Structures are given as C-alpha cells and as structure tokens.
Amino acid sequence: MAFADLHSHTLASDGTQAPSENVRLAAEAGLAAMAVTDHDTVAGLTEAIEAGRKYGITVVPGVEISTVHEGKDIHVLGYWIDYTNELFLSRLAEMRRVRDRRNELLLAKLQELGVHITMEDVQESLLVSKKAEETIGRPHIADAMVRKGYVSSMKEAFDRYLAQGAAAYVNTPRIEPAVGVRWVLEAGGTPVLAHPGLYEQDDLIPLLKSVGLVGLEAYHSDHTPEQEAHYVRLAEEHGLLVTAGSDFHGERGGVVFHAPIGARKIDASVVERLFERRGAQSSDENS
Incomplete structure (x- = not known):
C-alpha cells in the first residue's frame, strides 16, 4: 500500500x-x-x-x-x-496581523508575570529571519523562554504559560x-x-x-x-x-x-x- x-x-x-x-x-x-x-x-x-x-x-x-x-x-x-489566489492571500495576511497582535498581548502578559521576554528576544531565537508572509507563533516564544532560562523545556513553557488555560494565554478575536x-x-x-x-x-x-x-x-x-x-x-x-x-x-x-x-x-x-x-x-x- x-x-x-x-x-x-x-x-x-x-x-x-x-x-x-x-x-x-x-x-x-x-x-x-x-x-x-x-x-x-x-x-x-x-x-x-x-x-x-x-x-x-x-x-x-x-x-x-x-x-x-x-x-x-x-x-x-x-x-x-x-x-496564488489573491483574495485568499489577502485573507491569510489579515490572519497573520491578528496573530501578531496576539503575540504582543501574550508577551505583555508574560512581562506582568515576571517573564521578561521581548519580540527582539523571540526574533533572536529564530532559526532563520522571518519574511513578511511567514508566521511567528507560540513555539517561537517558548524557544526564547528556554534560551533565557525562564523554563527548562518547551513543554514547561506551554504547560505553565502558553497553552490554553495557562497563566499567559490570550486569545484575540478570530474568524469562526x-x-x-x-x-x-x-x-x-x-x-x-x-x-x-x-x-x-x-x-x-x-x-x-x-x-x-x-x-x-x-x-x-x-x-x-x-x-x-x-x-x-x-x-x-x-x-x-x-x-x-x-x-x-x-x-x-x-x-x-x-x-x-x-x-x-x-x-x-x-x-x-x-x-x-x-x-x-x-x-x-x-x-
């Protein structure tokens, strides 16, 4: 098969x-x-x-x-x-803008919790520089948290801070x-x-x-x-x-x-x- x-x-x-x-x-x-x-x-x-x-x-x-x-x-x-559908590409671009706003709110919440991670820290932890049409997500933020010593693993980052229901989780308005x-x-x-x-x-x-x-x-x-x-x-x-x-x-x-x-x-x-x-x-x- x-x-x-x-x-x-x-x-x-x-x-x-x-x-x-x-x-x-x-x-x-x-x-x-x-x-x-x-x-x-x-x-x-x-x-x-x-x-x-x-x-x-x-x-x-x-x-x-x-x-x-x-x-x-x-x-x-x-x-x-x-x-290559232009309407679809524009819709995805809007979704990425919503994701960027979510990331900003998540990082602000981490700061309130004493986890001092900035978007610059996240960018530095990326394996390659992101292009405009690519996305940054919670795993990238978790990487930066591990690198700065706030957590020992990706799993800990999600369990304590980033997963739904965890301390820093935020959810911005998105489509149904x-x-x-x-x-x-x-x-x-x-x-x-x-x-x-x-x-x-x-x-x-x-x-x-x-x-x-x-x-x-x-x-x-x-x-x-x-x-x-x-x-x-x-x-x-x-x-x-x-x-x-x-x-x-x-x-x-x-x-x-x-x-x-x-x-x-x-x-x-x-x-x-x-x-x-x-x-x-x-x-x-x-x-």
Whole structure:
C-alpha cells in the first residue's frame, strides 16, 4: 500500500525545517504523498512542491487556518488550495496581523508575570529571519523562554504559560471555523477539521459539514487510540473523509514535535479523493 501524511509544518510557520527537508523526510519514510500545512501562510509551498518533483513524492498544497469557536482555538486544514489566489492571500495576511497582535498581548502578559521576554528576544531565537508572509507563533516564544532560562523545556513553557488555560494565554478575536471552511472552498480547496480530539466539540462537526466540511483528521499524533476510533466512526456517520497527519514541527531541544513525519498516515488514495472534493464541487453539494 502507498501512504500519505497530510499535516506538517515548516520554517514558514512554527516548524524547524525548510519545506524541502520535510519532503525529503517523507520520501525517506517511504510515503507516496505528504502535505505542507503551515499556520495561516502558504509561503513554503513552492519550495515543497519543487522538492516533491525531485524526490518523486506528491506534495499536496495545504494550509492550517486559525479560527475560534466559543473561546477555543479550532484549526481548519485546507488541501489542494489555489495558493496564488489573491483574495485568499489577502485573507491569510489579515490572519497573520491578528496573530501578531496576539503575540504582543501574550508577551505583555508574560512581562506582568515576571517573564521578561521581548519580540527582539523571540526574533533572536529564530532559526532563520522571518519574511513578511511567514508566521511567528507560540513555539517561537517558548524557544526564547528556554534560551533565557525562564523554563527548562518547551513543554514547561506551554504547560505553565502558553497553552490554553495557562497563566499567559490570550486569545484575540478570530474568524469562526465555518468562515475558515468557506475560505478554503473559495480558494478552490478541500476543508478538513484538524485534530478534533483536541477540542472535544463534536457538535461542531455537523455544523461544519452543512457549510462544506469534507473531512476529519481522525488519525493524529495527539489523539488516543480511542479518540481515533471515535472520529473514524463520526466521519462515517456524517459522510466525511478520514485523514491522518503527524503534525510534524521538527525538533526542538532534542524532542520531535508532535511526531516524526509518517507517524500518522493514511492510504494515499485519500489524496485523490480530497482533490475530487475540492472547491466548487463541495460548495455545490451543500448549496
């Protein structure tokens, strides 16, 4: 069988490796296909697709859109998007501006808690300088906290300060998941709900299906076996495709986040099915 890992991050967002390196690792893992799904940016896709030709692996152009529902972060994956679509690019740029504001508020809250980290510290801890179309996220802030000795590990940074419900967590107003689904469809792509087990808001699934959601990422590195089985069942009940992703972010401090490429994978035939359900086709089915 041929397999695909449909969730990975690169230096364009909060991963630690160049897009081409992710593709190389996917090829080494024996995958037939993989997706690059950086947070609110498509800056790494051209390099990844070119590397796919070199390594003989299908690279699905993707993105992970940050949304909020009832105060909780919800992520919408988009596959087979037209990553040159000007409207979509402008929408992602606005999402990055919201993310920048979130980072400012988070750093201010850390200062109040006695953790004196500035954006200059975060910039200094980056593996490469960020371009305007790339994103800075909480893992970059966590890196700076480790480097300055406020915490001993990325995990401690998130557990104590950065994760939802932790001391410095902030959440700025963002679009609803249904809007994220619509954006993906309007960019000619196929929307999938990322790692639903992390939200435990299963009532969202029929709501998002009604506006064009095509799949659930049932197999994810942070899901338990019970959660994976649960979301496979829900996908079947709602007529949704099942996808899988490692959510690979590279290595920090000798620890791979969340898991190596290929740690979660699905039959590569789902790649073609995602392609067939993209954009107008999905919208027509739900109109």
